Amino acid sequence: MTTIFFQQILNGVIQGCIYALIALGLSLVFGILEIANFAHGEFYMIGAFMALFSITFLGVPFFIAMIIAMIGMAFVATVIERVVFRPIVGKPLINSMLLSFGLSTALANLALYFFKADPRKITSGLASYRFSFLGLYITGERIAILVLSVFLVLLLAWFIQYTRTGKAMRAVAQDRTAAQLAGINIRRIYSVTFAISGALAAAAGTMVGAMFFVNPEMGFTVVLKSFVIVTLGGFGKIKGVIFAAILIGLVESLGGGFISYAYKDAYPFLLLILLFILKPEGLAGGK
Amino acid sequence: MFLKVDNLTAHYGRVKALDNVSMEAPKGSIVSLIGANGAGKSSFMMCLSGVLRPTSGTIEFDGQRIESAWPEQIVSLGLSQCPEGRRVWPKMTVLENLEMGAFSVREPRVVGERLERAFSLFPILKERQWQLAGSLSGGEQQMLAIARALMAGPKLLMLDEPSLGLAPIIVEKVMEVIKDIRAAGTTVILVEQNAFMALSIADHAYVLETGKVVLSGKASELLQNDDVRKSYLGI
Numbered sequence: 346m347t348t349i350f351f352q353q354i355l356n357g358v359i360q361g362c363i364y365a366l367i368a369l370g371l372s373l374v375f376g377i378l379e380i381a382n383f384a385h386g387e388f389y390m391i392g393a394f395m396a397l398f399s400i401t402f403l404g405v406p407f408f409i410a411m412i413i414a415m416i417g418m419a420f421v422a423t424v425i426e427r428v429v430f431r432p433i434v435g436k437p438l439i440n441s442m443l444l445s446f447g448l449s450t451a452l453a454n455l456a457l458y459f460f461k462a463d464p465r466k467i468t469s470g471l472a473s474y475r476f477s478f479l480g481l482y483i484t485g486e487r488i489a490i491l492v493l494s495v496f497l498v499l500l501l502a503w504f505i506q507y508t509r510t511g512k513a514m515r516a517v518a519q520d521r522t523a524a525q526l527a528g529i530n531i532r533r534i535y536s537v538t539f540a541i542s543g544a545l546a547a548a549a550g551t552m553v554g555a556m557f558f559v560n561p562e563m564g565f566t567v568v569l570k571s572f573v574i575v576t577l578g579g580f581g582k583i584k585g586v587i588f589a590a591i592l593i594g595l596v597e598s599l600g601g602g603f604i605s606y607a608y609k610d611a612y613p614f615l616l617l618i619l620l621f622i623l624k625p626e627g628l629a630g631g632k
Numbered sequence: 633m634f635l636k637v638d639n640l641t642a643h644y645g646r647v648k649a650l651d652n653v654s655m656e657a658p659k660g661s662i663v664s665l666i667g668a669n670g671a672g673k674s675s676f677m678m679c680l681s682g683v684l685r686p687t688s689g690t691i692e693f694d695g696q697r698i699e700s701a702w703p704e705q706i707v708s709l710g711l712s713q714c715p716e717g718r719r720v721w722p723k724m725t726v727l728e729n730l731e732m733g734a735f736s737v738r739e740p741r742v743v744g745e746r747l748e749r750a751f752s753l754f755p756i757l758k759e760r761q762w763q764l765a766g767s768l769s770g771g772e773q774q775m776l777a778i779a780r781a782l783m784a785g786p787k788l789l790m791l792d793e794p795s796l797g798l799a800p801i802i803v804e805k806v807m808e809v810i811k812d813i814r815a816a817g818t819t820v821i822l823v824e825q826n827a828f829m830a831l832s833i834a835d836h837a838y839v840l841e842t843g844k845v846v847l848s849g850k851a852s853e854l855l856q857n858d859d860v861r862k863s864y865l866g867i
Binding site: 509512513515516519520522523524525526527528529530531 | 681682683702703704707708712713715719720721722723724728731732733735736780781784
């Protein structure tokens with residue numbers, strides 16, 4: 346019983362780290378462009394396919410495939426920002442909600458048309474290495490995913506805190522007009538933000554594609570869960586979002602292991618509803 | 633002419649904010665814009681900064697037309713603005729606010745020099761450089777906002793209501809700083825509701841009413857003008 350419990354905790358933390366990658370991108374876009382991007386799940390899905398095809402057709406190793414997917418998706422996300430979202434920056438939120446929802450449906454169906462619905466798996470070549478300690482099992486693949494996702498989250502936090510572009514991103518998020526008056530090119534900041542958000546989603550998609558499956562519909566529930574995470578963690582709060590992501594990973598994993606796996610996708614939303622009732626100010630408190 | 637604005641018209645949605653405004657500022661002068669709330673003073677500044685796109689009219693700054701330039705290009709040309717309400721980034725430190733003010737500057741050495749100058753102009757900012765800007769008092773935030781605008785190394789500095797909500801002793805200090813900035817060779821456009829103060833340090837002044845220039849001239853003459861005295865000075 347306790348072994349199952351700790352095994353589920355471990356799985357939950359890994360899942361949570363992946364959620365953090367997805368939710369942080371969503372949160373950045375929301376904070377800086379004031380856009381709710383419901384197509385973010387498709388960034389994750391397309392990223393996963395990019396990695397899958399890199400391995401299948403180019404024969405590159407898992408890590409290289411992930412980097413190709415990240416770069417490719419950063420580029421695609423930048424183009425989407427420029428063409429689809431740029432015209433509605435500064436307009437009420439309903440614009441971006443409708444637009445991105447349409448984009449999400451379009452991208453998922455295009456993927457369905459071209460890639461077909463059968464679930465495919467990304468082979469990392471690391472799944473066969475199995476380690477056990479204290480009765481817990483972990484594969485080399487999951488260790489790699491845990492390390493990579495933690496590394497990427499820390500890299501993002503460092504980038505935003507210390508680099509010139511990162512500081513400019515915070516400035517735009519806090520006061521867009523003041524940022525323009527200071528000579529910050531906000532259009533460039535928008536591009537960078539979407540590039541980062543796309544790259545992180547692609548990394549997450551690659552990891553999930555290795556642990557589970559890649560298919561054209563994989564983005565739908567993930568984007569909703571990410572909105573739950575961003576709501577729980579507080580908009581624009583990096584630490585809050587990471588914390589909420591791991592919490593959601595744990596809730597899913599423990600709920601799936603001990604209550605019923607069939608409702609795995611429902612637990613995050615139940616948690617959100619519960620929190621709205623019990624702690625309406627959000628986990629981190631304040632605004 | 634260093635700054636020459638001709639027949640500038642601008643809208644917020646359908647509302648006309650500026651109606652054929654023309655003005656000039658010679659190099660090294662202090663020019664004041666006075667007028668009531670909603671007269672178009674801030675809209676005028678936002679047009680000059682490229683944040684609000686004018687519907688028609690031209691702006692010529694230092695020999696270049698800038699009415700359709702991007703805000704960051706305008707800052708690089710040497711025109712920077714300290715906006716109304718300070719608008720410092722509250723969750724960034726004082727130092728980060730200043731660094732971002734010099735976003736258009738590529739050489740670290742120049743940024744360092746300007747930082748030195750900002751700290752010598754406002755020693756309190758040096759003491760508080762590691763504090764979040766949101767934790768500063770109103771007066772300190774105003775100093776930070778002015779210092780941030782100076783970090784871009786402007787040839788022309790626009791100040792929008794720098795005295796708003798400040799204690800009289802701080803207002804004195806801010807006015808001293810504005811004189812220092814001009815003495816160092818920077819042209820200043822000063823928007824103020826406190827018309828007496830604005831007119832006493834300016835060379836020229838323009839009076840705006842509902843988006844139009846209704847009066848302009850030497851600041852010393854406007855101070856003696858009966859309409860101005862009645863409407864804006866309360867005398």
